[in-house]
Amino acid sequence: MGDFSYKDIYVEDGKRVLEINILPEKYCNFDCIFCPIGRSQNKVDTQKSFNKIESSLIELESIIENTKPELIFINSKGEALVNDKIDDIINFIKGKGLPVRLFSNGYLLGRDEYMKIANKCDEVVGELKIITEEGFQKIQRPIEGYTLAKYISNMIAFNKQYKGKFIFEITIIKGYNDDEESIQRIKNIINKISPDKIIIARMEDERFRKKLGITDERFEKISNALLNI
Template sequence: MGSFSYKDIYIEDGRRVLEVNILPEKYCNFDCIFCPIGRSQNKVDTQKSFDEMDSSLKELESIIENTKAELIFINSKGEAFVNDKLGYIIDLIKGKGLPIRLLSNGYLLGRAEYIEVANRCDEVIGEIKTITEEDFQKVQRPIDGYTIEEYISNMVSFNKQYKGKFIFEITIIKGYNDDEESVSKLKDIIKKISPDRIIVAKMDDERFKKKLGITDERYEEISKALLSI
């Protein structure tokens, strides 16, 4: 038994998608107050070695074959780049001739060692949840020294050189980025990053929905505005 975990296969655009979490527990460079996984006990942005990697890779290979997966989505508990075997995982999947989608919060996409790994994936997701420095520090609680300006800049520079499909996910949060001024700023950020696809999400987790969720009507308004960019 390996240390990876999986979601049930689902169909997206006619493809069988297998989601895999490659971290044994949460390892992240942020500690967002609304993270559905919980607090970051392991707040890091450097790579680490984890146990049971050999068995995890064998199990992944077996699950790919048994499920007849057609797209592998690396969607982890935290920041997938922290796993120092991410490159081996990508090699294994590519060896099966399958496309890879990688989720990252996007901050580390400005570092050469992570750019090289991400460039080997067919799709990369970067995301944003707050748009002011004050909110970024207060709500997302990043590693000391991080700034919202560098966060956005890292995704901009990454996508300029990236040959795959860059997906930009924006989560709308009540009181933080749901007003007209914030929507205007988000439009500017979208233009700077120039993603291939935009996903507009909202707080659906019941633990945070009451305080941080927006109405369906407002969500539709914002989505329409941002997706028209």
């Protein structure tokens, strides 16, 4: 058995998607209070070595052969880019003739070493949750020295040079970015990043939905406002 973990194959836009986690536990550059995985005991933004990946790639190859996916989605416990074998993993998948989607919170995408890795992917997902500096520091609890302005500028810089499909996922959180002023700020950020696709999400986890979730009516109104700019 390898060290990767998988979700069951699902169909998205008519394609069979295999979702894969390449981290043994949570390694992230944020420590968001609402993270469904839990606290970040390993808050890092430099690459780390984990177990040898030979057995994991053998298992991945077998799963690909058995499930016949049409897209591999690297969506890990934290920031997948900190696995120092991610370049090899992407190359392995591409060698199978399959497109790769990478999920990243987006902060590292402006750094050259990570930009080169992400550029190999057919699709990259970046995200945004908190849109004030105070909220970013308090709620997402990033590595010391991180700023919201840099976070956004990293995604802008990445997408300016990226040739693939950049997907921008925005999570609407009650009391933090669901007011009209925040929605206008988000619109401005969308225009600066200029993503190929926008996904509007909200708190679905039962542990956080009561306090941080928004109503269906408000969610629909915000979604319409952001998806139609």
